Amino acid sequence: MPSLTLTNADPKTALRRDALARRGAIEPAARAAFGHRLGEEGLRLGRLWRPQIVSAFYPLRDEPDTLPLLTALAAEGFATALPAVVGRWSPLTFRLWRPGEPTRAGPMSIHEPLEKAPVVDPDLLFVPLACFDRRGNRIGYGAGFYDRTLARLRAIKSIHAAGVAYGVCEIAAVPYETHDQSLDAVVTEQETVLFREQ
Numbered sequence: 001m002p003s004l005t006l007t008n009a010d011p012k013t014a015l016r017r018d019a020l021a022r023r024g025a026i027e028p029a030a031r032a033a034f035g036h037r038l039g040e041e042g043l044r045l046g047r048l049w050r051p052q053i054v055s056a057f058y059p060l061r062d063e064p065d066t067l068p069l070l071t072a073l074a075a076e077g078f079a080t081a082l083p084a085v086v087g088r089w090s091p092l093t094f095r096l097w098r099p100g101e102p103t104r105a106g107p108m109s110i111h112e113p114l115e116k117a118p119v120v121d122p123d124l125l126f127v128p129l130a131c132f133d134r135r136g137n138r139i140g141y142g143a144g145f146y147d148r149t150l151a152r153l154r155a156i157k158s159i160h161a162a163g164v165a166y167g168v169c170e171i172a173a174v175p176y177e178t179h180d181q182s183l184d185a186v187v188t189e190q191e192t193v194l195f196r197e198q
Helices: 011-024 028-049 067-075 145-156
Strands: 053-056 079-084 093-096 103-105 111-113 124-127 160-164 185-187 192-194
Touching: 028 053, 028 067, 028 124, 028 160, 028 185, 028 192, 053 067, 053 093, 067 079, 079 111, 093 111, 124 145
Parallel strands: 053 079, 053 124, 124 160, 160 185
Antiparallel strands: 079 093, 103 111, 185 192
């Protein structure tokens, strides 16, 4: 797995940049195959953890395609949701959404459910990330939305968070900070790793 000498004051910045560059080089055929695998593995995790509501991010640019996952979950009878940005320093809000329903462009130009869609608190979240390690730690995109969101949800109920990433985004160790929220699992195009007893 990649290693590098860090010279940046914030080591996460260099790790994020390098991981996103590796992700950007993934071939289209591999991306399509991962979307199919993610649908199967996400459904398996749903059956394992039995959530009432599952959220996933709407894919942006070269992120893994989560639409097959959301389609598989909805077809199985799970309630599905997408995140919506409320404010720069606020946790995400989630609104019910099924593939095929309309979306709108949110504050960060990411597809979000329409504002009339009911707000919900998911029990299983498929989380985007830039890179991850084998301890279940992740580096996101730097805004802290999912750290705040997972902290809020974990304070009110039992949830599971599964990262979604290509294998090239794995690194030896993520620099951990006290506000960081860890993952229960990560799904890649090659494997699904459970980080703690379920």
